[in-house]
Amino acid sequence: AIIGAGGVGMTAVALHSTLSKARTVVIDPDPARREAALAHGAALAFDPGMPEALKTIGKACGFNVAAVIDFVGAESTSSLAVNLVRRGGQVVMVGLFGGEFRMPLPTFALKVLQISGSYVGSLNDLRELVALAQRVALPEIPLDLRPMAQVNQALGDLAQGRVVGRVVLQP
DSSP: OEEOOSHHHHHHHHHHHHHOSSOOEEEOSOHHHHHHHHHTTOSEEEOTTSTTHHHHHHHHTTTOEEEEEESSOBHHHHHHHHHHEEEEEEEEEOOOOBOOOOOOTHHHHHHTOEEEEOSOOOHHHHHHHHHHHHHSOOOOOOEEEEEGGGHHHHHHHHHTTOOSSEEEEEO
16 A cells, blocks of 8 residues: 555556556545546555545455555554554555654554655665666656746645646756
């Protein structure tokens, strides 16, 4: 499962759907981002704010989510990730929204849970991605091309969550 279908999350959706046979499930509150995620390879997309979201998403996934990558990194999304992942699953925190991570300590042992963080890859990771892009046709994600003069508007739109995919500023 991928929580947060912004620019980085959408890239993860596209890469995962290209490189893996596993179903990609996207969780994002924005309907346009959910639609874009479905168009770019996600099998299912859910609004985390819907009633009984955890139960609905879990049931749709057969209560068998092996891993969750949280591209938001908020208290609510980290809680959803930990509760959604199956026994023996892994949660990777990427987003930096903020807050605190709270979880009953027995959950680690009872779920045999792995939680890790990832902020940026290494130079070798970048080389591997470039080599992959040279071997495999990677899917494109939505791009919002804007003139450089709109930099402040673009930053505002990003801050307000009004961007689907990535914003690219052009000279």
